Amino acid sequence: MSFDFTVLGSISAQPSVGKYPSAHVLNVHEQFYLIDCGESVQVQLKRYGFNALRINHIFISHLHGDHFYGIYGLISSMSLLGRKTKLCIYAPAPLRQIIDNHINFFEQNLSYTIECIEVDTATSNLIYQNKVLEVYTIPLKHKVPTTGFLFKEKTPALNIYKESITYYNLDIQQINSAKQGSDVTLASGEVVANHRIAFAPYKPRSFAYCSDTAPSKQIVPIIKGVDLLYHESTFLDSDKKIAYATSHSTAKGAAYIAQLAEVKQLLLGHFSMRYKGKVELFEAEGKNNFDACIAVKEGCTYKIKMEK
């Protein structure tokens, strides 16, 4: 049961040859979620072996081109591929108006429907859930309304030790009770503690995506203790004035937030091309302030291991 984050694009603003703007795939239990949608996302999906038709939910942080302009080609190609399943797109307003206009001009014969969910960027809210996953927004601080996304595995139902069924001679009712977390009273009147019969199959995992944003202490309680935090670091500390002026973060600033939030692993991305692809500079600055820090590479998958 995967919980994997793959980077399709790692740079900010303008794409370059072999360097793509923000787009990512999160695989949670073999369901694929697209996070941001920079130009060429459809090609990057192909390049790294993802089937666009398996994506039913697209989460877009904000309506800047380097996070959005890939949506047009992707919508078109999904239709050319004969998609029938509804596609849900989550983003700040005026997403619906933009998509409606686009469909009206270019895609009147679309083979599927699109649902636009405009998210509130001022508070953290549950915007999507299924059996195993919840997705919450994270209010970010950028020049335009921007939201991050927190992906949290739900607490799984307890499993039962097979041996305990015969050992305690449990009936269906007792088994179901144990699955709900209750202690079990046997026919003899003996009470067996739940943990002797049932166990959690895995610890729920969590991933937070925070881009684009200035470092914001406001998000710390929301992302507290996540297994994996992607935080933008467009600039290095040597350019912190530009970062401040443009509502972006430095690697140092991102590391500071990771430290405050006590996250287990920090990923840095959304690099300005002014550093000419030298991502090791970001990683070094990040590590200086938060040891569990990696500067992402396009095409790489960062896995959150399942733990019991």
Place this chain on the structure above:
Amino acid sequence: MSFDFTVLGSISAQPSVGKYPSAHVLNVHEQFYLIDCGESVQVQLKRYGFNALRINHIFISHLHGDHFYGIYGLISSMSLLGRKTKLCIYAPAPLRQIIDNHINFFEQNLSYTIECIEVDTATSNLIYQNKVLEVYTIPLKHKVPTTGFLFKEKTPALNIYKESITYYNLDIQQINSAKQGSDVTLASGEVVANHRIAFAPYKPRSFAYCSDTAPSKQIVPIIKGVDLLYHESTFLDSDKKIAYATSHSTAKGAAYIAQLAEVKQLLLGHFSMRYKGKVELFEAEGKNNFDACIAVKEGCTYKIKMEK
């Protein structure tokens, strides 16, 4: 003085890894014209060494995504690069409404102005000219209003043989008269034929771009005798029924038009990916019907040599 056509993207419909949708640069006397604007055009420009800021005129054949969706990122990046020069975009309606909406949603702080010129797709008209070049539309037959573009070098002013100035002892007035094509009367009364004093520095060159379209005899008089014709050939003759149904051409159909129009060189492009990049199949089918036929390759430049 160049007249060079460079292919940035050669495939139809969906892009793939290393295969880009329609976009081309025409270099006429070191002025750069963009023809169609498929997704990732800004990266393809960089890849092949073109400076986006030197493009002041973009000619778009029709409003299908594989010819248009690159415009958004290009507009944005030109602004990030600090462009000040006006950008002119030529395309069928409702181009202006689409661009206006886009600017309103995404680019309110654009560093330059955009002029949208909506072209009539029913007749051939002069839509742009400068000192050396004229651009005419070519009515095409596609599922949506579509235009091709005919780029014609203007007849250059005559040059004067230097030797003739001293030999005939010509004054300024006589020189200017010869430059206009007139014979010259010397002080002695002798009349010197113009061709003994003046010469055309080069023969005007011409290039026609025809994509997307079903084969159309209607365009033959417009493109008659051009030096270079780019004609779409989305399909092979084995799929002519699909070509017909979708208002596209086969390589054979494109070659037929090239033959009727007696063009000097035919370029085939806009290939369907159903043939898995085997462009030699298109070239073979084209050559079978019109010998001077080449299937384009992305990144290649096709030059029209200057002849006297």
